[in-house]
Amino acid sequence: MSPDKLARMANQIAKFFETRPHDEAVEGVAAHISDFWEPRMRAQFFELLETQPELFSGLVRDAAPKVRTVTAKAANA
Numbered sequence: 527m528s529p530d531k532l533a534r535m536a537n538q539i540a541k542f543f544e545t546r547p548h549d550e551a552v553e554g555v556a557a558h559i560s561d562f563w564e565p566r567m568r569a570q571f572f573e574l575l576e577t578q579p580e581l582f583s584g585l586v587r588d589a590a591p592k593v594r595t596v597t598a599k600a601a602n603a
Contacts (some may be wrong), residue, residue, distance in 0.1 A: 527567065529574050533581035536571065540585040551585055554590035569596045 539558050543551035559568065574581060575590050582590075 527570060529570075529578060529593060530583060532567065532570055532574065532579075536586045537583045540583045540589070544585060548585075548588075552589045552592065552599045555585060555589035559589070560592075560594035572596070 536555075540541075540551070540555050541602065543554040546554060559571065563571065571593070572590070572595075575587065579587060
């Protein structure tokens with residue numbers, strides 16, 4: 527997936543949760559990405575966070591440590 531599309535999707539999720547209290551929004555963004563994004567998408571998400579963090583809203587960056595990590599095997603599946 528293109529980096530711009532993946533970042534746009536993550537930022538749209540954050541936009542949905544931004545009206546909630548910050549801690550609740552962080553949990554909501556992290557849970558949505560963990561539950562609904564396949565491992566390859568999450569692996570790309572973590573890579574982009576390291577290389578191009580400016581693509582993501584502050585809420586997405588705050589939620590990132592709570593997103594379920596990806597094993598190498600799952601990322602290549």
